[in-house]
Amino acid sequence: MGKAASPHVRARVRAGPVPATPTRSRGKDARPPTARVRAEPVPATPTRSRGKDAHPPAAPAKRASRRCRQCPDRPLLSECQHRFRGRQAEAAAPSADDAPLPVPASVEQVPVPAPIEESLPALDQTAALAVPAMEPTQDLLPPSPEDEEDLATIGEALTLATSNEKAKRAYPSDSNPFFGVIEGLGRGNEKTKMARVRELKHPYADQATANKRFDVLSRDLLTRAEALAHRTSGWVYVAVHHPSARTSFLHFTSRKLRKEAPEEVHKIHKEAGKMMSLVKRADRVQVINYERERADAQEKLVAAQEAARVAQAEALRWKAQADAGQRVISSLMEKSAA
Structure with a gap:
């Protein structure tokens, strides 16, 4: 047998682990001495992955049902009448008209009247088939005199409106010249x-307006003449002049006429120029004669007014003398009577 353990050794074994011996401090922040403790193994913490699968994919959010904003009860858009699916579903749904009619359990037998015997008198048959007479209603009664007058007035208004519409739609023609005929028109000789x-309007009141409108209307006339010659390939010659014009007369000759008869066109120009100069001089002579006659008439008017003034003054003088003589005679008669 071995040596028995001493009591001192046993006591040290039972006391447990011996505290650690403090070591020399190596700095201000040296750690205090700690006891040695037997720690159990801790399981390793899983580290976060930095790859594509760092976060698991989230479940897709469930979309709320879409509802109609126009209908008061806000139905689903798939069932709403404003959408194509709703209209299609409504068309496919059976309507009330297509519903099968209910079949009655039993059909009642309608009694058939017995045939009328031929032996019955004719009067009885007539009475059996007679229909009660209808009483006259307001619609079947003849119209009153006031209603007849109203109907006549309405008829006249409709007739007048129809006639006005016909007048608006009417076009002038040689058989119905409601605007009159063109004066001075000839065909050949x-x-x-x-x-x-169109309707022929009244002449312009003053000469200034006539001069301005002559330029505008002559331009329109020559434009229409050119269009007529160009579109119809016709021969057109137009010459216009105005009494108050200070330039030569205006004329237009179509291209076809200038090309086919240049010499005759030159002759026409010369004759037209002579004619315009002649009427221009004649118009001036007429204007001079008119001015002379107007001046003479003005002088005669002034002389007549002066003569009338003198005659009126002479008449007043004679009247004053007559009044004075009448007063003298009246005074003499009063003296003789006294």
């Missing part, structure tokens, strides 16, 4: 008639 397409 003979006069001819052609209906106006």
Whole structure:
């Protein structure tokens, strides 16, 4: 047998672990001495992955049902009448008209009247088939005199409106020249008639307006003449002049006429120039004569007014003398009577 353990050794074994011996401090922040403690193994903490699968994919959020904002009860858009699916579903749904009619359990037998015997008198048959007479209603009664007058007035108004519409739709023609015919128109060496397409207006009141409008209307006339010659390939010659014009007359000759008859066109120009100069001089002479006659008439008017003034003054003088003589005679008669 071995040596028995001493009591001192046993006591040290039972006391447990011996505290650690403090070591020399190596700095101000040296750690205090700690006891040695037997720690159990701690499981390793899983580290976070830095790859593509760092976060698991989240579950997709459930989308709320979409509802109609126009209908008061806000139904689903798939069932709403404003959408194509709703209209399609409504068309596919059976309507009330297509519903099968209910079949009655039993059909009642309608009694058939017995045939009328031929032996019955004719009067009885007539009475059996007679229909009660209808009483006259307000719609079947004849119209009153006031209603007849109203109907007549309405008829006249409709007739007048129809006539006005017909008048608006009417077009002038040679058989119906309601605007009159063109004066001074001829075909060859003979006069001819052609209906106006518009109403002939009154002449201008003053000479200044006439001069301005002559320039505008002559431009329109020559433009229409050129269009007529160009679109129809016709021969057109137009010459216009005005009494107050200070330049030569205006004329237009179509291209076809200038190309085919240049010499004759030159002759026409010369003749037209002579004619315009002649009427221009004649118009000036007429204007001079008119001015002379107007001046003479003005002088005669002034002389007549002066003579009338002198005669009126002479009449007043004679009247004053007559009044004075009448007063003298009246005074003499009063003296003789006294």
